[in-house]
Amino acid sequence: MLNALDKSLLKTVADLEGLPKGAYNIRKNGKLLSRKVSANIDIETNADNTGIVVTIKPGTKNESVHIPVILSQAGLYDVVHNSFIIGEDAEVTIVAGCGIHCGTSEPEGHAGIHDFQVGKRAKVTYVEKHYASGDGRGRRTLNPTTKVFLAEGAEAAMELTQIAGVDEANRLNEAVLAADSLLLITERVLTDGDQTAVSTNNIVLKGAGSRANMISRSVMKGDSKQTFYATMDAQNKCFGHIECDAIIMDNGTNETMPSLKAGHPDAELTHEASIGKIASDQLTKLMSLGLTYDEAVNRIIQGFLK
Amino acid sequence: MLELKNVYFTVPKSEEDREDLLNIIDGVNFTFEAGKFYAITGPNGSGKTTLAKLIMGIYPVSQGTIVYNGQDIAGWTITERAKAGIAYSFQHPARFKGITFRELLTVATGIEDENTLLGIMRRVGICPLSFLDKEVDAKLSGGEIKKMELATTIAAKPSLAIYDEPDTGIDLWTIGPMVSLLKKEAAEKQTTTIVVSHNKAFLEAADIVIIINSGKIVYSGNLEDALPLLEDLSVCTYRDSCEGDHDAQCFR
Numbered sequence: 001m002l003n004a005l006d007k008s009l010l011k012t013v014a015d016l017e018g019l020p021k022g023a024y025n026i027r028k029n030g031k032l033l034s035r036k037v038s039a040n041i042d043i044e045t046n047a048d049n050t051g052i053v054v055t056i057k058p059g060t061k062n063e064s065v066h067i068p069v070i071l072s073q074a075g076l077y078d079v080v081h082n083s084f085i086i087g088e089d090a091e092v093t094i095v096a097g098c099g100i101h102c103g104t105s106e107p108e109g110h111a112g113i114h115d116f117q118v119g120k121r122a123k124v125t126y127v128e129k130h131y132a133s134g135d136g137r138g139r140r141t142l143n144p145t146t147k148v149f150l151a152e153g154a155e156a157a158m159e160l161t162q163i164a165g166v167d168e169a170n171r172l173n174e175a176v177l178a179a180d181s182l183l184l185i186t187e188r189v190l191t192d193g194d195q196t197a198v199s200t201n202n203i204v205l206k207g208a209g210s211r212a213n214m215i216s217r218s219v220m221k222g223d224s225k226q227t228f229y230a231t232m233d234a235q236n237k238c239f240g241h242i243e244c245d246a247i248i249m250d251n252g253t254n255e256t257m258p259s260l261k262a263g264h265p266d267a268e269l270t271h272e273a274s275i276g277k278i279a280s281d282q283l284t285k286l287m288s289l290g291l292t293y294d295e296a297v298n299r300i301i302q303g304f305l306k
Numbered sequence: 307m308l309e310l311k312n313v314y315f316t317v318p319k320s321e322e323d324r325e326d327l328l329n330i331i332d333g334v335n336f337t338f339e340a341g342k343f344y345a346i347t348g349p350n351g352s353g354k355t356t357l358a359k360l361i362m363g364i365y366p367v368s369q370g371t372i373v374y375n376g377q378d379i380a381g382w383t384i385t386e387r388a389k390a391g392i393a394y395s396f397q398h399p400a401r402f403k404g405i406t407f408r409e410l411l412t413v414a415t416g417i418e419d420e421n422t423l424l425g426i427m428r429r430v431g432i433c434p435l436s437f438l439d440k441e442v443d444a445k446l447s448g449g450e451i452k453k454m455e456l457a458t459t460i461a462a463k464p465s466l467a468i469y470d471e472p473d474t475g476i477d478l479w480t481i482g483p484m485v486s487l488l489k490k491e492a493a494e495k496q497t498t499t500i501v502v503s504h505n506k507a508f509l510e511a512a513d514i515v516i517i518i519n520s521g522k523i524v525y526s527g528n529l530e531d532a533l534p535l536l537e538d539l540s541v542c543t544y545r546d547s548c549e550g551d552h553d554a555q556c557f558r
Contacts, residue, residue, distance in 0.1 A: 217403070245403065281400040284364055287384040288394045289414045289462065299413070303404030 006033075009070045009099030012131045012163070024066040025052055027080065029073040041065050041092070051081035051113075054094070058087030058119065069098045074106035074138065081113045088119035088151075093127070100132040100140045100165070109141030109168075116147065118154040118181075126158045132165030139167045147174045150181035152207065157184045161305075162197065164190055169197040177238075179207030186215045188305045191224035191252070201230040205238035205267070216244040217304055220252025231259040234267030242271040247278055247304060249297075307498050308338040308361070308466060313370035315356055315521075330356050332521035334370075338466075341496035343489060345503055345512035349539050353521040354502045355397065358468050361500070362394040363387045374466070393464035397471040397502075399455040401443050407454050408438045414462040430457045432480070432487065448475030456484065460491055467491070469501045473508070485511045 006028065023041035026033045037043050040060040046053050054065055071078060086092060098110045118124050132140035148156055162169055175183050189197050203212050218226045232240035246254040260269040278300050286296035315331035318324040331353050338344060346354050359365045361372060363384045372380045379387055393414075412418050415426065420438075427433055433453045440446065442454060452475050459467055469488070473481050485507050492499045501508045509515055515532045517525040517539070525535050 279400065281396070281398075282402055284384065285396065285400040286413065288362060288364075288388050288396075289410065289458065290385060290388040291413060292385050293383075299405070299409075300402065303402055303409070306404045 006070055006072075009072075009101060009131070009133070010068055012099055012129070012133075022064050022066070023054075024068075025054075027067075027069045027078075029071060029076055030078040033070075038063065040090075043067075046081065046083065050079070051083070053083045053085065055085045056087055056090045056092050056122075058089055058122075060087065060090040060092060062091060064093040064095065066095045068096065069110055069112065070101075071098070071108050071110055072101040072103070072134075074104040074108065074136070077107070077109040077111070077141070079111045079113070082115075084114065084116045084124075086116065086118045086122045086124050086154075088122055090119065090122045090124075092123075093125040095127045097127075097129040097131070098142060098144075099130075100142070101134045103134045104136040105138050106136070107139040107141065109139075109143070111143040111145070113145045114147070116149065116156065118148065118150045118156055120151045121153040122151070123155045124157075126156065128158070128160050130162040130166055130169070132167070134165075140165060141168045142166050143170045145172045145174075148176070148183065150175065150177045150183060150210075152178045153180045154178070155182040155184075158186070160185065160187045162189045162191075164192070166191075166197070167193075167195050169195075169199075171197070171199045173199070173201045173203075175202075175212070176204045176206055177210035177212060179236075180209040181207060182210070183212040184215075185213070186217075188217045189226060190219045190221070190301075190305060191226055192221040193224060194222065195224040196226070197224075198227045199229070201228075203230070203232050203240065205232065205234045205240055206236060208236045208238070210236065210238045212238075212240045214240075214242045214244075216242075216246075216256075218244070218246040218254060219249065219301055219305060220246065220254055221249045223251050225253045227255045227257075229257050229259070230271075231261065232269055232271075233261045233263065234269055235263045237264060237266035238268070240267070240269045242273075244271075244273045245304070246275040247301065248276060249278075249301075307340040307375055309371075309373040310334050310336045310357075310361075311371045311373065313357075313360060313372065314368045315353075315360055315365055316368040329521050331360060334521075334523055336516070336523055336526065338498055338500065340465075340498050341492060342513045343492045343499045343501070343511060344514050344516055345501050345509045346516045346518060347502075347504055347509060347536070348518035348524075352518045354518050355470055356521075357518065358394070358470050358500065358502050361466075362392060362468060364394070388462075391465035393459045393462045393467050395455050395459040395467070395469040395472060397474055399442075399451050401446070401451065403441070403443050405442055406438070407433075407440050407442055407458075410442060410454070410458050411438075411461055414458045426461045427457060430460050430487070432484065433457050449477060449480075452476055453480075456487075460487070463495065464497060466498045467500070469499070469503075471502055471504075473503065473505050481505065481507050 023038045025035045025043050040057040042055045130142050230242045242258040258271040283296045313334045319326045319328045367380045371378045491497045515529050
């Protein structure tokens with residue numbers, strides 16, 4: 001059922017050696033390839049047949065669901081709308097990811113639109129990796145959107161990673177936080193050649209005691225370009241922090257625009273942003289431990305994007 | 307084991323006139339003997355750290371040779387010198403996002419096994435074992451990162467260890483044990499040890515005190531005979547630039 005290429009893509013985007021344990025839904029070239037549900041996690045095709053609805057029962061503990069997408073069909077642009085309904089007090093890990101293999105000059109792309117309704121006190125960890133490979137010259141595009149609604153006391157930790165090979169990415173992350181909820185987003189993007197990546201983040205801290213921390217790590221190699229927008233809109237007594245660091249290698253370019261809006265006198269918002277080459281004291285330190293210049297650069301970038 | 311022969315480090319005095327030169331290190335000749343403990347001291351801006359960095363290859367020598375175990379290493383890279391057994395402990399250690407103390411120790415020693423790494427930390431004794439998985443980032447205090455820096459240097463088992471102001475940020479109660487540790491490493495492993503410091507504890511521990519002033523070695527020998535000269539140097543010798551409060555380091 002899974003060919004060698006499928007397996008390689010799945011391994012890269014979802015750390016899977018074959019089919020996962022627990023619930024999963026694997027989509028290949030715009031169609032369902034394989035699905036499994038569990039006692040607590042249900043997966044159904046949505047009403048207009050454009051994606052899936054994943055429902056996690058209230059109180060579910062320590063379960064995971066894998067929903068990788070793989071593309072290897074020339075000329076295909078696959079758009080999918082997935083919804084996640086996470087019941088109250090549930091604790092779940094969702095592993096998404098998209099691997100594109102492009103073997104021709106035809107473009108290939110994927111737009112995953114994911115919305116999350118996270119119930120009261122539920123905790124969700126969402127891991128999403130994007131990767132593209134292949135010798136073909138066709139452009140590989142990934143335009144993911146995540147929309148997160150956190151109910152009172154809910155927590156979401158989102159790890160969004162774009163590893164390599166994606167020519168064009170336009171990401172949108174939106175979140176609305178109710179009282180005492182917590183959102184942690186860590187985004188890591190590596191671009192090379194003439195690739196471009198834009199990430200737009202709009203986080204609304206609506207409820208009292210809500211907290212959000214957005215961390216962005218960007219590395220631009222070659223002539224690639226990345227643009228990062230992040231807005232924290234504080235509408236209550238809350239805490240928000242944006243940390244965006246970009247490392248420029250070769251002739252890469254970067255624009256970073258963190259934006260803080262305090263609409264409440266007790267809002268606490270902070271941001272730190274940096275753009276620059278690898279610090280020379282870091283290189284010198286690692287070389288003084290015996291690494292060559294190139295090994296030191298690799299080690300620093302690996303750590304930065306870890 | 308290490309011989310500096312007529313070593314210069316020269317820079318232009320200003321960006322505008324690159325012909326007008328200044329010798330930061332001004333013709334230094336010195337031989338360091340294996341297994342001895344050296345303390346380099348002198349006024350601020352005298353060239354102590356520069357000399358240490360020339361030995362590690364962090365700065366290139368402008369003129370002269372550095373002979374290490376019989377080989378001229380003046381043209382070697384930092385990496386080559388590290389592989390040949392020279393280690394350097396920075397005054398202000400680099401901070402990394404996403405790199406842990408464990409990873410630095412592994413790079414320094416080539417050891418990945420957790421128990422062996424913990425064994426090294428126990429032997430060095432200066433860092434709590436809980437430091438192992440801490441990220442070496444901006445969240446660490448000045449003292450914590452210095453302890454990690456010291457431990458990494460000792461763990462690398464160097465033949466020549468250079469410590470630039472090892473007590474920066476270290477609490478008073480740790481300095482004594484730190485001095486004993488470096489003395490022990492020098493004695494047991496025959497590590498040639500060079501400490502750049504103003505701290506009396508290191509000067510007292512040294513076999514040989516070296517005083518640098520204006521890029522030259524003006525004294526080397528025991529501490530007792532060095533004391534009068536150190537007192538002389540601690541007065542401001544640059545009265546012209548010392549009048550304003552922009553050069554507060556002269557008022558010591």
